[in-house]
Amino acid sequence: MIRFENVVKRYPGEATDAVHNLNLEIESGTICMLVGPSGCGKTTTMKMINKLIRPSSGAILIGGRNIDTVDTIELRLSIGYIIQDTGLFPHMTVGENIAVVPGELGWKKDRISSRIDELLDLVDLNPKAFRNKKPNELSGGQKQRVGVARALAGDPPIMLMDEPFGALDPITRARMQDEFLRIQEKIRKTIVFVTHDVEEAIKMGDTIAVLKLGQIVQLSSPMEILSNPSDPFVSELIGGRNSLKMLSLMRCGQIMKTLSPAEVEEARGSPQGILGMKATAQDALSEMLRTGERFIFVEDERHDVVGVLDFENLLERVNRHGITS
Numbered sequence: 001m002i003r004f005e006n007v008v009k010r011y012p013g014e015a016t017d018a019v020h021n022l023n024l025e026i027e028s029g030t031i032c033m034l035v036g037p038s039g040c041g042k043t044t045t046m047k048m049i050n051k052l053i054r055p056s057s058g059a060i061l062i063g064g065r066n067i068d069t070v071d072t073i074e075l076r077l078s079i080g081y082i083i084q085d086t087g088l089f090p091h092m093t094v095g096e097n098i099a100v101v102p103g104e105l106g107w108k109k110d111r112i113s114s115r116i117d118e119l120l121d122l123v124d125l126n127p128k129a130f131r132n133k134k135p136n137e138l139s140g141g142q143k144q145r146v147g148v149a150r151a152l153a154g155d156p157p158i159m160l161m162d163e164p165f166g167a168l169d170p171i172t173r174a175r176m177q178d179e180f181l182r183i184q185e186k187i188r189k190t191i192v193f194v195t196h197d198v199e200e201a202i203k204m205g206d207t208i209a210v211l212k213l214g215q216i217v218q219l220s221s222p223m224e225i226l227s228n229p230s231d232p233f234v235s236e237l238i239g240g241r242n243s244l245k246m247l248s249l250m251r252c253g254q255i256m257k258t259l260s261p262a263e264v265e266e267a268r269g270s271p272q273g274i275l276g277m278k279a280t281a282q283d284a285l286s287e288m289l290r291t292g293e294r295f296i297f298v299e300d301e302r303h304d305v306v307g308v309l310d311f312e313n314l315l316e317r318v319n320r321h322g323i324t325s
């Protein structure tokens with residue numbers, strides 16, 4: 001767990017705090033998104049966690065330990081750090097870049113070598129094809145994948161990600177987000193993720209901290225932010241199309257009605273659309289529009305139909321959260 005206690009940062013010579021009395025707890029194994037407009041203090045907040053910036057007052061604790069009492073090198077080795085321009089060393093190969101932290105941790109050569117292959121597989125780059133390439137031979141998306149692999153190399157419990165996908169085109173960016181979420185399901189790191197893109201915050205976050213002028217104006221789940229924005233600043237930030245965004249956060253498996261064996265029998269062979277449990281309610285709506293039916297079936301991993309989702313049900317879900325737009 002990462003904990004900010006009354007953290008203040010005022011840069012020398014400035015009249016106001018860049019971060020003002022920040023209190024925040026980030027639970028282990030979750031993704032906390034820091035979102036807000038440029039200059040609101042996201043990067044400053046993040047860089048105080050790995051001591052790239054020191055707070056003017058207040059304390060930051062990791063696993064109950066004040067980071068002031070932790071050696072800076074030791075601290076940074078336990079924190080993966082990913083930034084927008086990746087910061088890959090241009091003169092080193094992909095493999096050598098990934099090997100930096102394991103090398104500093106004193107790992108044996110063959111352990112490092114198998115770790116490089118394992119990580120390149122994880123980020124979906126063929127190890128044989130990529131480990132000896134130089135960063136300038138890679139596309140933007142591939143560089144970011146290597147950046148992710150490098151940050152994970154020493155298996156740090158914490159990852160800091162500062163607008164990591166900000167420079168990618170929208171399609172590559174969406175793919176990286178999806179893949180990163182899939183990776184996180186396996187690795188369950190404690191992640192602090194900075195973005196100015198509220199869509200990204202909603203998609204990626206377990207919790208979202210909305211920052212304005214160095215202060216948290218709302219700290220809640222994506223669903224809560226959409227259904228219950230705590231002040232006009234947050235409403236403006238999330239914009240008007242909340243219903244669709246909310247649908248994109250609900251999983252078919254969570255909101256379906258389970259079917260009895262007899263109903264499953266009845267459903268067999270019917271022409272309606274079928275989606276997996278992990279498909280979103282937004283996918284379900286698209287599927288209904290495609291088939292022209294007011295319901296779809298939901299199937300499990302073995303492709304057995306287990307539930308049904310109907311249009312009225314979706315409508316009720318959205319309205320229960322008080323959204324009309």
Ligand SMILES: Nc1ncnc2c1ncn2[C@@H]1O[C@H](COP(=O)(O)OP(=O)(O)O)[C@@H](O)[C@H]1O
Nearest residue numbers: 011012014018037038039040041042043044045
């Ligand atoms: N080294 C610095 N010296 C003075 N002011 C700074 C410095 N770094 C950032 N700031 C100011 O602190 C505020 C927060 O900046 P930053 O944390 O980078 O915001 P964000 O990442 O949300 O864009 C801004 O007003 C910025 O101009």
Ligand SMILES: [Mg+2]
Nearest residue numbers: 042043044194
């Ligand atoms: Mg920033």
